[in-house]
Structures are given as structure tokens and as C-alpha cells.
Amino acid sequence: MTTLVTKKIVVLISGNGTNLQAIIDKLHNSELANQKVEVVAVISNKADAYGLQRASDAGINTQVVLSEGINSREQYDLLLSEAIDTFQPDLILMAGFMRILSTQFVNKYIGKMLNIHPSLLPKYQGVNTHQRAIDAGDSEHGASVHFVTPELDSGPTVLQAKVPVFAEDTAEDLAERVLTQEHLIYPLVTQWFLSERLMMVNSQAVLDGEILPENGYAAD
Ligand code: GAR
Numbered sequence: 001m002t003t004l005v006t007k008k009i010v011v012l013i014s015g016n017g018t019n020l021q022a023i024i025d026k027l028h029n030s031e032l033a034n035q036k037v038e039v040v041a042v043i044s045n046k047a048d049a050y051g052l053q054r055a056s057d058a059g060i061n062t063q064v065v066l067s068e069g070i071n072s073r074e075q076y077d078l079l080l081s082e083a084i085d086t087f088q089p090d091l092i093l094m095a096g097f098m099r100i101l102s103t104q105f106v107n108k109y110i111g112k113m114l115n116i117h118p119s120l121l122p123k124y125q126g127v128n129t130h131q132r133a134i135d136a137g138d139s140e141h142g143a144s145v146h147f148v149t150p151e152l153d154s155g156p157t158v159l160q161a162k163v164p165v166f167a168e169d170t171a172e173d174l175a176e177r178v179l180t181q182e183h184l185i186y187p188l189v190t191q192w193f194l195s196e197r198l199m200m201v202n203s204q205a206v207l208d209g210e211i212l213p214e215n216g217y218a219a220d
Helices: 016-029 050-055 073-085 105-107 130-135 171-194
Strands: 005-014 030-032 035-044 060-066 089-094 113-118 140-147 158-164 199-200 205-207
Touching: 005 016, 005 050, 016 035, 016 050, 016 171, 035 050, 035 073, 035 089, 050 060, 073 105, 089 171, 105 140, 113 171, 130 140, 130 171, 140 171, 158 171, 158 205, 171 199
Parallel strands: 005 035, 005 089, 035 060, 089 113
Antiparallel strands: 030 035, 113 140, 140 158, 199 205
16 A cells, blocks of 8 residues: 655635635645645634634644734744744645735745735735725736745736626625635645646746746636
8 A cells, every 4th residue: 555645734824714714625635646635734823713713623733823912023923934844834825814924934935835815916915905906997806826925915926816896896795706716726726736736936936837927827
């Protein structure tokens, strides 16, 4: 009998954790290219993040590294990185982790950390992306999965999903429409990475040996 190599994922969250749930449902304890995939830990900077409950329900280790009361970004990131390193992950997924990371932290994990952002990057980096898309009168909006680099929400994009914006949309309507797409693209990109089809080379995202364009993989 051959023993499968385990590919280990640590997920960082701050809130509800619906993207975490999508990763758990589609990938946790699955087999991929003769490897086992396991979400080994979920780490939150907020003690009341509902995603922690989702992780416990799935039998996954949880850890809270509280940001409250810690004034220096570098100091917090050191604690976070100590927590992450206990699990020796192959991949770190930021799934609604609402903190800006220090350059030192990002560089430590460069090429093995992905983020999902609720806009069609490079549009609307930062927060309130749905309201900003509505205010700008955009006809389409969406989400992007990208490698994390030191510049906020600016690492190479791997995959985007677009949704229409309707005249009567509120930010909540749009957030819900975008989230549905996030739950599809994040597990897919995670699979690409874990099966070693996707990597970051010279600050560019490379899929199946091809450098991806600025907006990531496009099927059309
Ligand atoms: C998601 O929409 C994610 O794209 C966004 O937070 C939400 C988390 O939802 N992330 C960011 O804004 C990061 N800049 P979830 O907790 O239900 O997965």
C-alpha cells in the first residue's frame, strides 16, 4: 500500500468564513493528484469569527491570534507567523483575513500565500469594494484570486470571476452575487496550486508553464 503525501493548508480568517467553508467542502480530506489535501489549521485574529465554528465542526484545529492590544504590525505578524509555522503548511490561504501584512511577513511566505479579494483587481483595492463599484456606475464587478506580495491587493492575479451589476443593486446584493463566485474560484485555484500546476515565478503567476495575463486566466 502506498502512503499518500499530505498537502497542508492553513487558512487565515477574520469573520464569517464562507470561503473557508467552500475550501473545506471541496478540498478538506480529499485526494488530488495522488496526494491528500488537509486543512490543518484555521487561524483568526478575532475570537468571535464564525469561521472558527465552521472549522471546529469539521474537526480542524483552530487558533486565535488576537490583534487587539498589539500596537506594532511587525510584532503581531511575528506571533502570527509562529502560529502558522507550527503547522508547516504548503499553502496559506487568506479568506477574509482583514489585516494588512508587513513586508517581512509576506516575504517569508512569498509564492505560497493566496488571497481572495472582492473586486476585479486592479480596481478597488482595499475595503468597501461593492459600494465603490455601484457608486462608479460599473456594469460589471467580481472577485480576484491572487498571490500575496508586499503591496496591498497587488500581487499577480490568477483567476477572476465577473458578475453583472444591476441598477437596483445594494452593496449587500452585490456582495452576495460576488461571494457565490468566490466559492467557485478559490477552491479551483487552490487545487491548481496544490497539484503544482500553478506557481509564482519572477513576480508573475504561471499556470501549466504559461505566464498568466494581468487579469489572470481567461477562458475566452
Ligand atoms: C470575502 O468577500 C472576501 O473576498 C473578502 O472578505 C469576504 C470574506 O467573506 N476579503 C477581503 O475583502 C480582503 N481584502 P467570508 O468570511 O464569508 O469568506
